[in-house]
Amino acid sequence: xxxxxxxxxxxxxxxxxxxxxxxxxxxxxxxxxxxxxxxxxxxxxxxxxxxxxxxxxxxxxxxxxxxxxxxxxxxxxxxxxxxxxxxxxxxxxxxxxxxxxxxxxxxxxxxxxxxxxxxxxxxxxxxxxxxxxxxxxxxxxxxxxxxxxxxxxxxxxxxxxxxxxxxxxxxxxxxxxxxxxxxxxxxxxxxxxxxxxxxxxxxxxxxxxxxxxx
Amino acid sequence: xxxxxxxxxxxxxxxxxxxxxxxxxxxxxxxxxxxxxxxxxxxxxxxxxxxxxxxxxxxxxxxxxxxxxxxxxxxxxxxxxx
Numbered sequence: 689x690x691x692x693x694x695x696x697x698x699x700x701x702x703x704x705x706x707x708x709x710x711x712x713x714x715x716x717x718x719x720x721x722x723x724x725x726x727x728x729x730x731x732x733x734x735x736x737x738x739x740x741x742x743x744x745x746x747x748x749x750x751x752x753x754x755x756x757x758x759x760x761x762x763x764x765x766x767x768x769x770x771x772x773x774x775x776x777x778x779x780x781x782x783x784x785x786x787x788x789x790x791x792x793x794x795x796x797x798x799x800x801x802x803x804x805x806x807x808x809x810x811x812x813x814x815x816x817x818x819x820x821x822x823x824x825x826x827x828x829x830x831x832x833x834x835x836x837x838x839x840x841x842x843x844x845x846x847x848x849x850x851x852x853x854x855x856x857x858x859x860x861x862x863x864x865x866x867x868x869x870x871x872x873x874x875x876x877x878x879x880x881x882x883x884x885x886x887x888x889x890x891x892x893x894x895x896x897x898x899x900x901x902x
Numbered sequence: 903x904x905x906x907x908x909x910x911x912x913x914x915x916x917x918x919x920x921x922x923x924x925x926x927x928x929x930x931x932x933x934x935x936x937x938x939x940x941x942x943x944x945x946x947x948x949x950x951x952x953x954x955x956x957x958x959x960x961x962x963x964x965x966x967x968x969x970x971x972x973x974x975x976x977x978x979x980x981x982x983x984x
Contacts (some may be wrong), residue, residue, distance in 0.1 A: 706937075708938075708939075709935050709938070724957070726908060744936050744939060745935075745936075745939060746939060747939070762928065762932075763929065763932065764932060764936070765932065766922045859942060862939070862941070862942045862945070863942045865939050866941075869908070869940055
């Protein structure tokens with residue numbers, strides 16, 4: 689992408705348009721933030737995401753950005769000479785993050801159900817409609833074998849993260865990101881296939897693209 | 903697609919100093935930052951460490967504690983122990 693046309697991408701920021709790792713305050717919409725450069729890896733480049741990178745970088749604000757100059761695709765991110773905010777993705781807020789976290793928790797429930805014996809009391813107990821019920825149900829399960837316990841454990845953890853996101857909206861980005869991580873690993877465990885991680889992450893990205901209308 | 907291959911908290915703590923001193927390469931740095939996104943505990947730890955470094959950076963020579971007084975206080979405290 690070197691020297692090519694401007695690239696449209698996404699950028700997660702902390703509240704107030706602040707870079708989560710650099711602490712840099714992004715200028716107002718439409719104004720360019722230019723890389724200051726530097727010899728060390730952490731110094732002065734503009735970073736952003738493609739949609740497939742969103743899961744790794746969740747934070748309080750999501751912005752649509754334009755990148756310009758030398759734009760490089762790096763593992764899990766884009767690096768550019770300069771960038772500017774185009775518009776905030778308003779749908780992305782703490783409630784939305786909790787909703788994403790719950791979608792992941794319910795997916796973890798489905799994955800757990802695959803690992804539990806059909807007709808068992810545990811299987812029946814996990815047939816829950818929401819995260820609150822799921823957290824309660826997972827906390828009451830007894831007499832599980834190691835495989836069942838681990839599968840239900842993933843679902844229970846994910847359900848509790850939903851409750852955490854709702855209880856403390858400031859922490860919603862962490863809870864949402866963790867739940868994406870949990871359900872990916874739950875699927876890999878249930879399928880005994882590390883490739884399931886990639887499949888689950890693709891499913892989560894598709895959910896975000898659809899719900900955020902990216 | 904993300905490999906979701908994250909550091910553990912222990913690995914994170916082991917390389918945190920290098921991270922804060924910008925001594926990691928870009929890939930290592932990205933791994934650290936991916937961990938920060940998903941780990942509230944390590945996020946707090948980084949923030950506390952950064953705050954400590956910032957505070958220590960503000961301590962000048964004129965802020966030096968009274969070494970003799972501190973030693974005397976310590977000796978008194980020690981002498982009073984059973």
